[in-house]
Amino acid sequence: MILCLTPNPAIDRSLYVDELKIGEVHRAKKTLAVAGGKGINVARAIRTLGGNPLCMGPIGGHAGNLLADLAEHEGFSTHWTRVQSETRTCVILVQPNQDSTVVNESGQPIREEECDSLIRDVWEQAAQVDLISVSGSLPPGFSLERYQTMLTGLVERGKSVWADTSGEALKTALTVHGICIKVNAAELGGALGMKISNAEQAAKAMHQLRERGISQAVITLGKDGAVFSSDVRVWVAQPPQLEIVSSVGSGDAFLGGLLFALENGVSSEIALQKAVAAGAANALEFGGGTFSLASFEEIFRNTKTSIID
Helix, strand or coil: CEECCCCCCEEEEEEEEECCCCCCCCCCCHHHHHEHHHHHHHHHHHHHCCEEEEEEEECCCCHHHHHHHHHHHCEEEEEEECCCCCCCCEEEECCCCCCCCEEEECCCCHHHHHHHHHHHHHHHHHHHEEEEEEEECCCCCCCHHHHHHHHHHHCCCCEEEEECCHHHHHHHHCCCCCEEEEEHHHHHHHHCCCCCCCCHHEEEHHHHHHHHCCCCEEEEEEHHHEEEECCCEEEEEECCCCCCCCCCHHHHHHHHHHHHHHHHHCCCCHHHHHHHHHHHHCCCCCCCCCCCCHHHHHHHHHCEEEECC
């Protein structure tokens, strides 16, 4: 089992329109409402691949009840922490031949005692897993100090903890010795104060991460694939050229593919190859963390890997 924590979950409502024009009325050709947030997208990818994820996070209000119902309908194992504030809703606008437009609510503040309850719940449930993903933004009220405490506590419990976040939360995660990081090139470049636009620059950034005590790290490069640092080697993988429907959730599907592969004991090279295939397959579908096994297998067979010296 893999624990997938979403500190700031949401109802993800996707609307498919023929053409998006600012200031005009649109009628959606297709709609999709699902339990959302990055960690739930990670869990969705793991389930597609045959794994059994445990979804966690704070939920509240009518939207929180809906999120719990939607997650149950999908068949997820869950352990939610109830809070008073209403769970947020995020809107994803999808149009043909262009990437999606996303409008994310920041979420309502949660109280200090609710933050502490979430941390205790996560530490308790972590006892039954080895791999943990902590994905996405922090809700208002959840301090960076508490975030660091939660991550440090998980690492000290001997768990393999993968953090996927951005901004100040990413900078905080980078201070936790022994943590694993999954991050895109732009986010990591901003945190380290360096330019990362290709595999070679990503490999150089990996050396800085190792010096900081980061256990393992993945840097995603969009259509150019990803770089994975494990032990002393740095692997790069690139998917075949694809016609993208929506990239929303592709980074989360990538992490789900990676964690599922690592849980099953495959090599670093194959784990990266499977992660890239899951992320790319997600970009062919309507909905975050969603892809077909047929697409995944086809892309996996055509994803190239190599070692960067």
